[in-house]
Amino acid sequence: xxxxxxxxxxxxxxxxxxxxxxxxxxxxxxxxxxxxxxxxxxxxxxxxxxxxxxxxxxxxxxxxxxxxxxxxxxxxxxxxxxxxxxxxxxxxxxxxxxxxxxxxxxxxxxxxxxxxxxxxxxxxxxxxxxxxxxxxxxxxxxxxxxxxxxxxxxxxxxxxxxxxxxxxxxxxxxxxxxxxxxxxxxxxxxxxxxxxxxxxxxxxxxxxxxxxxxxxxxxxxxxxxxxxxxxxxxxxxxxxxxxxxxxxxxxxxxxxxxxxxxxxxxxxxxxxxxxxxxxxxxxxxxxxxxxx
Ligand code: ADP
Ligand code: MG
Numbered sequence: 357x358x359x360x361x362x363x364x365x366x367x368x369x370x371x372x373x374x375x376x377x378x379x380x381x382x383x384x385x386x387x388x389x390x391x392x393x394x395x396x397x398x399x400x401x402x403x404x405x406x407x408x409x410x411x412x413x414x415x416x417x418x419x420x421x422x423x424x425x426x427x428x429x430x431x432x433x434x435x436x437x438x439x440x441x442x443x444x445x446x447x448x449x450x451x452x453x454x455x456x457x458x459x460x461x462x463x464x465x466x467x468x469x470x471x472x473x474x475x476x477x478x479x480x481x482x483x484x485x486x487x488x489x490x491x492x493x494x495x496x497x498x499x500x501x502x503x504x505x506x507x508x509x510x511x512x513x514x515x516x517x518x519x520x521x522x523x524x525x526x527x528x529x530x531x532x533x534x535x536x537x538x539x540x541x542x543x544x545x546x547x548x549x550x551x552x553x554x555x556x557x558x559x560x561x562x563x564x565x566x567x568x569x570x571x572x573x574x575x576x577x578x579x580x581x582x583x584x585x586x587x588x589x590x591x592x593x594x595x596x597x598x599x600x601x602x603x604x605x606x607x608x609x610x611x612x613x614x615x616x617x618x619x620x621x622x623x624x625x626x627x628x629x630x631x632x633x634x635x636x637x638x639x640x641x642x643x644x645x646x647x648x
Contacts, residue, residue: 357379357382357383357643357644359379361643361644362379362382362383362643364643365382365639365640365642365643366382368639368642369382369623369636369639372627372632372635373611373625373626373627373632374623374624374625374626374632374635374636374639375623375624375626376622376623376636376639377621377622377623377624378622380622381606381622381623382639382640382643383640383643383644384587384605384606384622384640385589385606385623385636385637385639385640385641386637386640386641386643386644387587387605387640388540388587388588388589388605388606388637388640389539389540389541389586389587390540390541390542390543390581390586390587390588390589391535391540391541391542391543391588391589391590391591391633391637392543392544392545392577392578392581392588392589392590392591392600392604393542393543393544393545393562393590393591393592393630393633394545394546394574394590394591394592394593394594394597395544395545395546395548395553395556396434396522396546396547396548396593396594397434397592397593397594397610397612397613398591398592398593398610398613398630399524399525399528399544399556399560399630400522400523400524400525400528400556401522401523401524401525402434402522402593402612403434403438403522403523404434404435404438404504404520404521404522405438405441405442405520405521405522406438406439406441406442406518406519406520407498407503407519407520407521408498408503408505408517408518408519409421409442409516409517409518409519410491410494410498410516410517410518410519411515411516412490412491412513412514412515412516413490415515415516417516418446418448419448420508420510420515420516421442421443421446421448422443422448422449422450422451422468422469423451423468423469423471423473423508423510424439424443424473424475424508424516424518425439425440425443425444425448425450425451426450426451426452426453426466426468426469426473427453427456427464427465427466427468427473427475428440428443428464428475429453430453430456430464430466431456431458431464433458433464434522435504435506435520436464436475438520439475439518439520442518451468451469452468453466453467453468453473454466454467454468455467459476459480459483460570460571460572460596461547461569461570461571461572461596462476462477462479462480462483462547462570463475463476463477463480463506464476465484471510471511472509472510472511472512473508473509473510474486474507474508474509474510475506475507475508475509475518476506476507477506477507477549477568478495478507478549479568480507480509481507481509481514484509484512485512486507486509486512486513486514487512487513487514488507488509488514490514491507491514491516491517494517495507495517496551498517498519499549499550499551499552499555500551500555501519501555502521502552502555502556502559503519503520503521503552504519504520504521504522504548504549504552505517505518505519505520505549505552506518506520524556524559524560525628525629525630527629527630527631528560528630529559529560529561530630530631531630531631531633531634532560532561532562532630533561534631534634535633535634535637536561538634538637538638538641540634540637541563541564541586542562542563542564543562543563543564543565543566543581544556544557544560544562544564544565544566544567545566545569545574545577545578545590545600546565546566546567546568546569547567547568547569547570547571547596548567548568549567549568550565550567550568552567553565553567554567571596572599574592574596574597574599574600575599575600575602575603577600578590578600578603578604579603582603582605587605588604588605588606589604589605589606589607589608589633589637590603590604590606590607590608591608591609591610591630591633592607592608592609592610592613592617593609593610593612593613593614593617593628594613594614594617595614595616595617597609597613597617597620598616598617598619598620599620601617601620601621601622602620606622606623607620607621607622607623608621608622608623608624608625608633608636609621609623609624609625610625610628611624611625611626611627611628612628613628623636
């Protein structure tokens with residue numbers, strides 16, 4: 357594109373809080389045929405709230421919440437913060453966790469009050485040898501409703517399932533529609549479980565879901581799409597998203613996201629509005645058209 361077209365394009369973007377970091381970012385935006393979107397914090401608000409606490413037979417809910425709260429207080433994960441907020445609304449004793457360990461993309465572990473406590477998804481329970489039988493059906497039920505479900509394991513047995521809802525952003529569905537109208541394929545990429553992701557994808561009209569992805573594998577999925585000949589834009593907000601933002605032909609960071617993601621991206625959406633994704637790509641296309 358001509359320097360003038362690039363200037364016009366960046367000016368148009370800036371008016372909407374869409375910051376293109378350089379000329380290549382605008383030019384490549386014109387060629388995007390696939391948009392990969394992170395779920396949590398990008399399509400959703402990233403502010404989960406506890407909706408369900410289901411305990412196994414004979415398990416004391418207050419006790420589970422005290423153990424879970426102590427562990428999650430040590431974590432910075434948005435789900436952990438939701439658990440802590442919920443526990444704080446209940447009058448449960450404050451316990452202290454020791455030996456806290458975050459297991460990236462699947463959960464966290466610690467000792468609390470003499471017990472080994474684990475909170476996270478099925479993969480964490482499996483890798484820790486924690487049996488989930490009594491609660492697997494409950495997990496499935498919560499996930500089928502589009503909510504995120506995590507297990508609480510205590511000394512080798514899952515004693516509870518905690519369900520959390522994260523509202524989708526108001527304009528997520530409209531953004532997907534606009535991308536489809538521009539002939540662009542939309543893919544959801546998430547660490548959350550398959551059923552939860554599928555339910556939300558269906559609500560938003562997204563055709564392809566890649567779920568239960570470990571943080572280190574997000575970039576690999578982007579690379580795979582590129583290997584199929586796709587020109588890929590990745591939209592994300594989290595620390596976990598930065599390698600895939602770099603890998604993508606155009607990395608787009610949500611402004612409300614982490615500094616690491618914003619640093620890794622080629623385009624920043626200051627308003628954190630998913631609708632600004634199709635707008636950014638349209639600006640790119642317009643810029644290229646002016647050249648001819
Ligand atoms: P996303 O890609 O959706 O942002 P993450 O990769 O951060 O998700 O986490 C994936 C999954 O790991 C979560 O859905 C949850 O099951 C589990 N998980 C990770 N950390 C925690 C935690 N501190 N407490 C509970 N669950 C966790
Ligand atoms: Mg995210």
